[in-house]
Amino acid sequence: MMKGDERRVGGVKGRDGRRDGRDGMSAKAGHHQRWTRKHLLGLQELSADEIRFVLDTADSFKEVSTRSVKKVPALRGRVMVNLFFEDSTRTRTSFALAAQRLSADIIDFSQKTSSVNKGETLIDTARNIEAMGIDIIVVRHPAGGAAELLSRHVKCSVVNAGDGAHEHPTQGLLDLYTMRERFGKIEGLKVAIVGDIVNSRVARSNLWGLKKLGAEVILVGPPTLLPRAFEQLGARVVYDFDEVVGEVDVLNMLRVQFERIGTSQFPSVREFTRLFGLTGDRFKRCKKDVFVMHPGPMNRGIEISSEIADGAQSGILKQVTNGLAVRMAGLYLVSQASD
Amino acid sequence: MRTQYDQADVKRVIDQLEGKVAAAFAADRPLCVIGIRTRGETLAKRLIEGLKRRGFNLIEHGVLDITLYRDDLSEIGPGPMVRPTHVDFDIDGIPLLLVDDVLFTGRSVRAGLNALIDFGRPSVVRLAVLVDRGGREVPIQADFVGLALNDVPGGHRVNVHFAEDDGRDEILVEPRE
Numbered sequence: 001m002m003k004g005d006e007r008r009v010g011g012v013k014g015r016d017g018r019r020d021g022r023d024g025m026s027a028k029a030g031h032h033q034r035w036t037r038k039h040l041l042g043l044q045e046l047s048a049d050e051i052r053f054v055l056d057t058a059d060s061f062k063e064v065s066t067r068s069v070k071k072v073p074a075l076r077g078r079v080m081v082n083l084f085f086e087d088s089t090r091t092r093t094s095f096a097l098a099a100q101r102l103s104a105d106i107i108d109f110s111q112k113t114s115s116v117n118k119g120e121t122l123i124d125t126a127r128n129i130e131a132m133g134i135d136i137i138v139v140r141h142p143a144g145g146a147a148e149l150l151s152r153h154v155k156c157s158v159v160n161a162g163d164g165a166h167e168h169p170t171q172g173l174l175d176l177y178t179m180r181e182r183f184g185k186i187e188g189l190k191v192a193i194v195g196d197i198v199n200s201r202v203a204r205s206n207l208w209g210l211k212k213l214g215a216e217v218i219l220v221g222p223p224t225l226l227p228r229a230f231e232q233l234g235a236r237v238v239y240d241f242d243e244v245v246g247e248v249d250v251l252n253m254l255r256v257q258f259e260r261i262g263t264s265q266f267p268s269v270r271e272f273t274r275l276f277g278l279t280g281d282r283f284k285r286c287k288k289d290v291f292v293m294h295p296g297p298m299n300r301g302i303e304i305s306s307e308i309a310d311g312a313q314s315g316i317l318k319q320v321t322n323g324l325a326v327r328m329a330g331l332y333l334v335s336q337a338s339d
Numbered sequence: 340m341r342t343q344y345d346q347a348d349v350k351r352v353i354d355q356l357e358g359k360v361a362a363a364f365a366a367d368r369p370l371c372v373i374g375i376r377t378r379g380e381t382l383a384k385r386l387i388e389g390l391k392r393r394g395f396n397l398i399e400h401g402v403l404d405i406t407l408y409r410d411d412l413s414e415i416g417p418g419p420m421v422r423p424t425h426v427d428f429d430i431d432g433i434p435l436l437l438v439d440d441v442l443f444t445g446r447s448v449r450a451g452l453n454a455l456i457d458f459g460r461p462s463v464v465r466l467a468v469l470v471d472r473g474g475r476e477v478p479i480q481a482d483f484v485g486l487a488l489n490d491v492p493g494g495h496r497v498n499v500h501f502a503e504d505d506g507r508d509e510i511l512v513e514p515r516e
Contacts, residue, residue, distance in 0.1 A: 053420070060404060060421040069457040074407040102407075332407075332421070 042167035075104035098327035172205025187214030195254030379439035408450035435461035445479035
């Protein structure tokens with residue numbers, strides 16, 4: 001049996017008594033980063049190497065979804081809880097499917113039917129669930145910092161599925177993965193993120209990840225939704241979409257979040273589309289091979305036209321496929337680090 | 340007890356292994372050869388080259404990463420990198436040769452068999468290993484063995500190095516640190 005101190009000394013020893021186990025990395029390939037984090041809370045605190053490690057791990061998991069038996073036993077016997085305090089079908093389903101492909105058991109916990117309606121706090125809710133024997137909590141919550149708060153009060157792993165406007169790390173990672181798949185690398189790419197930036201956790205996670213991996217980030221939106229302060233995070237802030245539309249490699253179009261916007265930030269949908277939507281006309285002025293992305297769900301005809309969304313240069317469906325692989329990688333890595 | 344086998348030894352051992360494998364399968368019938376990452380994969384590639392020279396021309400080649408099937412994931416510390424598995428062909432109904440470098444406890448091969456079940460049902464699965472050092476902890480045996488080392492003391496490990504992965508071909512019996 002492995003002792004804890006043997007593990008800390010480093011080097012991976014498989015049961016076969018071999019120094020490098022099955023990791024394919026001999027002692028020489030020491031530049032490979034291992035994943036040691038028990039939680040996945042955001043991209044801001046990750047190193048570039050850690051991010052690359054997750055993306056590389058996701059490669060293996062992408063292959064699983066192409067088999068006829070789309071399962072591996074890596075998380076067999078583990079339990080994952082989807083703790084969603086905000087509406088979400090796609091992220092919740094994506095995490096649920098990722099867990100199932102890893103052979104984990106899943107509990108779905110939706111705000112509407114929970115005791116949260118009776119005033120139970122976030123921490124109490126999580127602790128009560130944890131007391132039933134949980135290994136991973138995947139949490140989405142309207143308050144920024146909720147995932148980190150939770151991670152400090154429970155013993156199991158916590159994966160952030162979106163906390164307020166703060167971070168949505170798996171979305172950031174799957175966007176990075178999709179861009180890397182398309183271009184072969186992230187470094188040197190010019191990426192524009194367009195729309196309601198100030199309220200967007202997707203924009204923030206993307207910003208952290210892209211900067212760390214060496215891309216240039218251009219944020220585009222109306223001044224009411226894009227404070228200039230974002231320049232301090234290393235992004236270029238642009239209020240005129242047409243100024244940059246022809247120079248970027250990637251356009252990541254954000255969803256207009258009707259539920260978040262008060263009337264003062266946003267005079268009319270039509271004006272927004274005219275100024276910041278990816279219309280057919282604007283698309284003609286883009287680079288020939290520009291790559292179009294959207295975290296979904298789309299408001300067709302508002303932030304993006306249908307033809308472009310369904311067209312050959314759209315990576316939107318690839319994002320969804322890759323989201324599954326990236327989430328499998330995330331769940332696998334945090335549960336490994338907990339042991 | 341010999342502790343070092345050099346490049347010439349490795350070549351001799353692989354040639355013998357290749358001969359045993361070639362004698363057991365029909366050259367004019369389909370055969371899958373799947374190596375267990377990483378050095379099992381290197382060995383599989385070399386065996387395939389040798390088999391092709393002997394007239395085997397219906398070989399399908401795949402590679403298995405067993406990290407997700409291990410039974411000791413919790414015991415090997417912060418994770419090894421999971422790499423993709425590539426079995427891009429139908430394995431139903433044809434013979435399959437699983438290849439690994441060292442057979443010790445047998446748990447890696449056990450994991451490999453588990454992984455293969457998800458891909459289909461070969462007509463027969465045979466195991467070829469470069470080195471069998473005994474010490475089985477599960478009832479797994481190799482059908483083709485290049486080198487049998489029966490006297491490796493506890494506390495020692497058997498390391499196979501290949502030029503493609505480590506710079507040179509050798510087999511070393513070294514004390515575990």
